[in-house]
Amino acid sequence: MGQQVMNVGLLGFGTVGTGVLEIIEQHQSKLAHQIGAEVRVKKVLVSNLDKERGDLVNKDQITDNIDDILQDDEIDVVVEVMGGIEQARDYMKQALLNGKHVVTANKDVMALYGSELLQTANDKHCDLFYEASVAGGIPILRTIVEGLASDRITKIMGIVNGTTNYILTKMSKEGRLYDEVLQEAQALGYAEADPTADVEGLDAARKIAILGTLGFSMNLDLDDVSVSGITDITSQDLAYCQQLGYTMKLVGIANRIDDKVEVSVQPTLVPHSHPLASVDDEFNAVYVYGEAVGETMFYGPGAGKLPTATAVVSDLVEVLKNKRLGVNGNSAIIPQHDKKLKTPDEIRAKYFLRIHAKDLPGTFASLTSLFNEYNVSLEKILQVPLNEGKLAEIILVTHEVTKKDYDDVLKRLEAEDVVVEVKSSYRAEGEMN
Amino acid sequence: MGQQVMNVGLLGFGTVGTGVLEIIEQHQSKLAHQIGAEVRVKKVLVSNLDKERGDLVNKDQITDNIDDILQDDEIDVVVEVMGGIEQARDYMKQALLNGKHVVTANKDVMALYGSELLQTANDKHCDLFYEASVAGGIPILRTIVEGLASDRITKIMGIVNGTTNYILTKMSKEGRLYDEVLQEAQALGYAEADPTADVEGLDAARKIAILGTLGFSMNLDLDDVSVSGITDITSQDLAYCQQLGYTMKLVGIANRIDDKVEVSVQPTLVPHSHPLASVDDEFNAVYVYGEAVGETMFYGPGAGKLPTATAVVSDLVEVLKNKRLGVNGNSAIIPQHDKKLKTPDEIRAKYFLRIHAKDLPGTFASLTSLFNEYNVSLEKILQVPLNEGKLAEIILVTHEVTKKDYDDVLKRLEAEDVVVEVKSSYRAEGEMN
Incomplete structure (x- = not known):
């Protein structure tokens, strides 16, 4: 095993950033065993150089100038845990354009600009990993x-x-x-x-x-x-x-x-x-x-300092292993298929519906014939008298129907004379597949 | 990325072995992208050379002689999916001694001889992975x-x-x-x-x-x-x-x-x-x-052809990546700590107990004083009359107690005059930690 050193630039030194640095410090030898190289956090980007940082970093390690990281050819990977959107996206993009791999915990940036960043990563044969952006404690x-x-x-x-x-x-x-x-x-x-x-x-x-x-x-x-x-x-x-x-x-x-x-x-x-x-x-x-x-x-x-930092470090290990293997920027992670969204007549689901109706003879029959008209069949029905029998609270769960049919029947129900009010409507899942 | 080829020897060609070969064939390019090298199943060990095998293997690929795999220096990894115990253990051990990495789905061998095999793997700087041995569909x-x-x-x-x-x-x-x-x-x-x-x-x-x-x-x-x-x-x-x-x-x-x-x-x-x-x-x-x-x-x-084969292939990918990284035989996977088992007075748990007792005045009081004597306190109690009030069925859930105290109280209960029969006794878990 070589004694190669792989350098990391850390953007942000809040809760998660501190956690990342702690894990890297405390598990140096385990990490080196997994990767076949030593991991070193060379620079940490902070907004305030004068703030007291404890023993975890020394004066030379911190900087408030992003170029100290983006322009340093020795830095292989940028870890973004600073949060926010536009600036974080900008730094990540520049890092990728400079050929650096990126690990981020930023769900906002990934949801809004993920496709653009993944494309840049792909163009530059770089990794862009974001395990911590979804549910920190779950890989x-x-x-x-x-x-x-x-x-x-x-x-x-x-x-x-x-x-x-x-x-x-x-x-x-x-x-x-x-x-x-x-x-x-x-x-x-x-x-x-x-x-x-x-x-x-x-x-x-x-x-x-x-x-x-x-x-x-x-x-x-x-x-x-x-x-x-x-x-x-x-x-x-x-x-x-x-x-x-x-x-x-x-x-x-x-x-x-x-x-x-x-x-x-x-x-x-x-x-x-x-x-x-x-x-x-x-x-x-x-x-x-x-x-x-x-x-x-x-x-x-889903969150928390150590779960999130653990996910970030797992990604970092993966990037560094890939770098040593020469397999960074694996194209499997950028979208391969054209986007095709289902229209409401193709979306199928069950629904829960709670309505207040007049408690008259024939109410229920008129409701069921309405559902029937829209191909909405019912799985569960519960009826409860309200207001001394003048009103009926009716709770329904449908079988699987198209969203379009359901939305149409909802609109008709609201206009129906016997219906006093549609109180609530939710999607329902069936038993497992 | 190099065009290096990495050779695999497959022991066993039943349900799981077929699944492993199918996955490797169908996902060649994806696997090559992950590893940075091509994966080839060079030899498959079978017991009957004449059996019809379909298109998945050709005549040259199958053998009934284990030495065609163990003595082939081109084969980097042995995948054991043949089942059984002694022979499988023997083949795995020889493979490791010959410097080959091993992937297995064999829980029996790993539970009985895992420590010995892991030690051999460690001595020879080889990987020994066994994801599929525990719950095939869960990594x-x-x-x-x-x-x-x-x-x-x-x-x-x-x-x-x-x-x-x-x-x-x-x-x-x-x-x-x-x-x-x-x-x-x-x-x-x-x-x-x-x-x-x-x-x-x-x-x-x-x-x-x-x-x-x-x-x-x-x-x-x-x-x-x-x-x-x-x-x-x-x-x-x-x-x-x-x-x-x-x-x-x-x-x-x-x-x-x-x-x-x-x-x-x-x-x-x-x-x-x-x-x-x-x-x-x-x-x-x-x-x-x-x-x-x-x-x-x-x-x-927990099982099934594709879940199990998928787990085996994941392990294989990991072994091959490690080989290219030069980090096989990572010592983190062999036991680092001395075994120290808890004694019954150190094991703490809750217990569920169902007994039949005589339904007499004072029965319950005598039972509770008995529990008290052994430091067993009760969290839930349910008493149901049986047999026209002559018997009482008593169901108890204890607070967390030591196994020793609980076993002692059980023994005493069985000898107690008011207790007709101890019907059943189970361990219980509390709410999550």
Whole structure:
């Protein structure tokens, strides 16, 4: 084994950056054994040179000038853990153009500019790895890439946002109200002061776009993801879910039939027996269906200093091994297929629907004939009298139907005389494939 | 990228061997991209040269003479998928002694002779990989090894036998009897004609020994595993489990506190909220707790041609990459720590106990004072009158206690006058860590 040294430039020295440096320092010899070369963090980009940094770095290692990293020919790999979007993207792009490999934990940049950066990486025969951008504690991107070597993935479902999963778990299991649980999550550090990106489903949308792009080798943008969040979910909805054998989760779904795909994030009823149903609190999980291997699921923490830093270091080891093998910039990771999105008449799903109707003779018959007209057949029906028998609360779960038929029937229902109000409507998953 | 060719010798050409060859043939260019060299199966060892083999191999490729593989200096890696124990071990050992790397799917050999073979591999600077020996569809050994580079694993729990999980699922969910479900499993090919190794827990014991050895870097033999199977589980036990919020699973457990470990396989009550509880039918799952990353779980098929062959090919790719890197025989995979097993007074667990007692005034008080005497405190108690009030069926779940105290109290209970019979006793897991 040679005593070659491989140099790394680290962009950002916050929580994750510190974790990365700690792991590299503490596991020097193990890493050298895996790679066949020594790993050294040559430079760390920081915004404030004067800040006290402890023993982990010395004065010569830190810089506030990005060119000290981008222009240093000895630096093989740039690790981006600074966060933000435009500047991070700019640095990563320049690094790739200068022939440096890049490891990043930045889901925002990868969801928005991933295809552009992967193309640049490919043009320059460089690696661009981003395991930590999806679910820090779960080696899911690596598993997908390895699986792809001998399989065809047809479905990915992920609980990929810890904040919303925490909120839904507490609402479901403890019967608590959305606002109250959100405040608690903020106090515990599971939710940001401005929780919009989480609770509206945008964070999950970025991650499912990344997963779908990789899994289907097709360039899926954030704009291709149909998104709805958890802010309108009520405790009544959750109670009925439970009663019908489902757990409500915010699920990112990417599925492919023939060569057309659908990518979405929405509150989804998952049967109690499905492995995703028991993913609780702030945990993440990604379920993958491949034609050869069948169903697999990977469960773990979605974020946190050490899980995220561990994922970054795993990517770094991979890049350095590839460099020594001379196989960087493997084209398998850039999208190979043209994007073909399913139209609403091609998307098939089950739906949960809760409506208030007038409790008159013939109400139910007129509703069912309406569903029938749109080819929407029903799997489960629950009817509860409300308001001293003047109203009926009707809860339905459909069989699998096209999104178009379902949307059409929803519109008709809203105009129907016997229907007082459509209270809520969610997607539902069936039993496992 | 060079046009180097790397030669493989395949031992065995049954279901898995065919799958391995198919994957290598169908994914030639993808594999070459990953490794930076071409992979060729130079020789296949079969027992009958005259058998019709289809188009997958030509006449020159097959042999019934092991020396055509072991003595061929061009063959870098031997892939053992022939099954059996002594001969497979012998061939693997000779291959390693001749400086060839080995990939195997053989859990029996690895559980019985793993430490010896790993030592030989280490002495000869060879790789010995065995991902497919534990749960074919789950890349669990790789995940443990990668995790170990920057984490310390303290607990592994696995549902690692598909047959018993299928039987327990059907018994629990459909209220069916053991014998009937076993016959069905045999008809479906999930259970062997002689199911002993599965239902007595031996197959799971082999796998948890392998997982524990790797996870704790400590040489755990099959003899170190305390084993009990599922043959005595009754439908009453399962009904009470359900009622108390648990699901019964055959769980392999390896845990470590300080530097001492416990390894066991037994029917175990898992709380409904634990991710292992919803692993149903013939599926496998392995739950790992690491100090840095926290809780992770990996779920997927435990066996099957393509899942197993996929795992074998992943290992093969890793070996070939390592060879090109010059980092084969990485010492991190042979056990680094001395074996230290926990004694019964150091093993801590919860237990479920079902007893029949005389329904007399003072019975319960005398039982609780007995538990008290042995420091066994109770978390859940359920009492049901039986036999027109003459008997009481008492179901208890303890808090965490030492195995020694629990075994002692069990012995005392059996001798106690008010106790008619100890009907059943199982280990129970708490909520997640």
